[in-house]
Amino acid sequence: MRILFLNPVGILGGAERALLDLLACLRTLEPALSAHLLVGTEGPLVEAARALGVDARVLPLPPALSALGDSGLRGQGLAGGLRFVRDSAPAALLLARYGVALRQAVREVAPDLLHSNGIKTHLLTAATAGLPLPRVWHVHDFLGERPLVRRALAGLRPLASAAIANSRAVGDDARTVLGNVPVHVVHNGVDVERFSPGPGDGAHLDALAGLPPAPAGTLRVGLVATYARWKGHDVFLEAAALLTRQAPTLPVRFYLVGAPLYRTPDSQFTDTELREQVERHGLTGRVGLVPFQSEPARVYRALEVFVHASTRREPFGLTIAEALACGRAAVISRTSGAAEALRDGEDVLAITPGDARALSDALLRLLGNEGLRERLAAAARHTAVRSFSRERYAREILAVYRQLVPGERR
Numbered sequence: 177m178r179i180l181f182l183n184p185v186g187i188l189g190g191a192e193r194a195l196l197d198l199l200a201c202l203r204t205l206e207p208a209l210s211a212h213l214l215v216g217t218e219g220p221l222v223e224a225a226r227a228l229g230v231d232a233r234v235l236p237l238p239p240a241l242s243a244l245g246d247s248g249l250r251g252q253g254l255a256g257g258l259r260f261v262r263d264s265a266p267a268a269l270l271l272a273r274y275g276v277a278l279r280q281a282v283r284e285v286a287p288d289l290l291h292s293n294g295i296k297t298h299l300l301t302a303a304t305a306g307l308p309l310p311r312v313w314h315v316h317d318f319l320g321e322r323p324l325v326r327r328a329l330a331g332l333r334p335l336a337s338a339a340i341a342n343s344r345a346v347g348d349d350a351r352t353v354l355g356n357v358p359v360h361v362v363h364n365g366v367d368v369e370r371f372s373p374g375p376g377d378g379a380h381l382d383a384l385a386g387l388p389p390a391p392a393g394t395l396r397v398g399l400v401a402t403y404a405r406w407k408g409h410d411v412f413l414e415a416a417a418l419l420t421r422q423a424p425t426l427p428v429r430f431y432l433v434g435a436p437l438y439r440t441p442d443s444q445f446t447d448t449e450l451r452e453q454v455e456r457h458g459l460t461g462r463v464g465l466v467p468f469q470s471e472p473a474r475v476y477r478a479l480e481v482f483v484h485a486s487t488r489r490e491p492f493g494l495t496i497a498e499a500l501a502c503g504r505a506a507v508i509s510r511t512s513g514a515a516e517a518l519r520d521g522e523d524v525l526a527i528t529p530g531d532a533r534a535l536s537d538a539l540l541r542l543l544g545n546e547g548l549r550e551r552l553a554a555a556a557r558h559t560a561v562r563s564f565s566r567e568r569y570a571r572e573i574l575a576v577y578r579q580l581v582p583g584e585r586r
Contacts, residue, residue, distance in 0.1 A: 177581055178210045180287035181230075182278075182297035184237065186219020187437045188470060189402060190494040191316045194342070194364045194569075195293050196221070199228050201570030212285050214278070216296065220470060235281055237274060237296075275303030282307060288581045295325055301335055310337035310580040315346055317491050319353040326353050333357050337580050340573060342492040343513025360576050363517060365569025366497045368561050373503035373553075374477050381431060381478040385464025390429055395543050398431035398479045400472060400495045401486075403445040407434075408485030408509075410445075410453060414532035415485075417457035419539055428543060430459070433475055435468035476502040480549060481542050484508040487530040497564040500524070500556035505549040507538045517563040523555035 179202075183195060202209050211230045215222055216237030225232035282290065282304050290311045292298045298313045313336050319326055330353050339359045341347035347361040378396055379389050390396075397416075401407040409432055416430045436444040447465065454463045469475050472495075476482060482499035484490070484506065492513035499506055500523070508515060510526035520526040525542065527534040542549050 177206060177208065177577060178286070178288045179212065179577065180282060180285045180290050181211065181213045182290065182292045182294075182300070183213065183221065184216045184294040184296035186215045186217045186221045186234065188220050188224070189437055190364075190492070191293055191314075192221045193366075193494055194316075196224055196228070197365055197367060197566035198570050198573060199225060199230050200367070201566050202574060203229065205567075205570055205574055212287065214281055231285075235274075235277060275300065279303045279307070289577055295319075295322070295329075298336075299325070299328055299332065302332055305335060311335055312337060312576065312580070313339045313354075313357075315339050315341045315350045315359075315491075318346060318349045318489065320349045329353055330355070338576055340576060344516055345489060345511075345513055346491045360572075362569060362572045362576075363513070363564065364492050364494055364497060365564055365566035366494065366501055366560070368501045368565050371473050371476070371498045371501035371560075373557060374473075376478040377474065378478050381466065381475060382429075382464065384466045384469075384475075385431060387429070387461070387464045391427065393427050395426070395428045395480045396431065396478060397428060397481045397483060397539060397543070398433055398466075398475065399483045399485055400433040400475060400499070401484075402434050402468075403436040403447075403450070404443060405445055406486055406488050408487045408530070409450055411487060411530055411532045411535060412483060412485045413450075413453050413457050413459065413463065415535035415539065416459055416463060418532060418536035419543075420459065420462065422536065423540060423544075426540075426543060428462075430463045431466055431475075431479070432463065433466040433469060433472070437468065472498060473502055476504050479504055481539060482506040483535070483539070484512060485529075485535060486512065489529070490514075496524075497560055501560035501564065503553045503557040505542055505552040506556060507535060507542065514564075518559060523552060523559045525552070 199211055213225050213230050213232040214235045218234055222232045222234060278300055287309060290309055292301055293314045301311050319329060333354045336357045339350055339354055339357050341350050341359055341361050342364050344361050347359045350359050382389050399412045432450060454460060476499045482504040484493055484496050486509050490509060490512035496508055496512060496514040506524045508524050508526055509529040511529050515526055518524050525538045527538055
């Protein structure tokens with residue numbers, strides 16, 4: 177089986193890390209499988225894929241196309257949509273040229289199946305119309321919440337042979353957009369050997385944040401996420417301020433781990449904005465900003481409590497699976513896709529998204545009860561191995577491929 181993967185960007189966001197885990201396992205499950213990858217921008221994804229034996233190369237997506245996105249149009253109405261169309265009109269010619277190059281690249285690889293891993297590449301599969309191959313759209317987002325994308329993909333859905341959704345909620349949403357396209361729900365997976373319990377190094381985390389070493393006994397709480405505004409950095413900082421006022425003698429430090437990775441600047445916090453919020457909340461010296469870490473397992477192990485604070489429903493939340501696999505006690509948004517496999521009070525504490533008071537109360541409960549932290553951490557590891565392993569993830573996706581590629585059915 178010869179598979180060509182398409183990914184819009186070369187950075188290592190959640191969808192890209194999930195893709196790498198898939199690529200790492202597919203060859204083990206199907207030794208004769210040949211994996212190829214086209215990426216729209218330079219970045220660490222390309223070299224990481226090559227290290228796995230994947231034929232990976234960059235088909236440069238023009239910056240004007242790479243930065244194009246309608247995620248900021250939620251709730252903007254007709255006027256916002258018209259502004260977007262006006263501002264993006266000059267990209268039409270670039271899009272046509274890129275489509276020609278993409279079609280040629282696909283023909284050169286001659287795959288048995290095309291696997292698109294992002295919304296932009298779902299849209300760009302229009303350039304492959306007429307080529308006799310099945311196309312799988314891997315859906316990592318709520319398509320129904322993207323006003324222009326929703327309409328565009330609904331029009332292109334005859335091209336899609338199947339879709340893979342990373343949670344039941346995403347799958348239900350995708351069916352409203354994609355109509356009769358078969359949608360398979362496959363929860364993301366992580367490497368539960370790489371992400372595994374181990375000794376924490378809090379001093380290393382302090383150094384990454386540019387903070388002096390914390391006194392012995394300091395409890396560490398962290399949010400690990402890109403700087404997308406909906407990831408809840410502001411809620412996390414508000415909760416930290418509430419907790420600090422409520423328990424001023426509690427020895428605790430807070431960490432924001434990540435960076436503005438994507439090329440849609442208006443949808444992301446800047447480092448300066450977050451530092452201003454830290455100062456405004458009176459948290460200077462108690463909050464550290466840690467740059468994006470390509471190997472985050474060491475960060476998770478340094479935390480007593482991991483926080484997922486997204487303010488709207490999260491399609492999955494790969495950092496949740498990673499932190500749980502590392503055996504960390506966690507407070508998560510109950511509307512994350514990963515929460516579909518979790519139980520509030522048994523392997524995590526789940527809260528309403530965007531509720532800083534609820535987050536502060538959950539943190540105070542955990543930080544003040546070592547026994548509860550240890551019980552949740554042990555259950556979290558067990559659940560991650562059972563439900564979030566990348567081997568399970570790859571097996572389920574390979575089963576979808578086998579349904580679509582002639583001669584590969586089992």
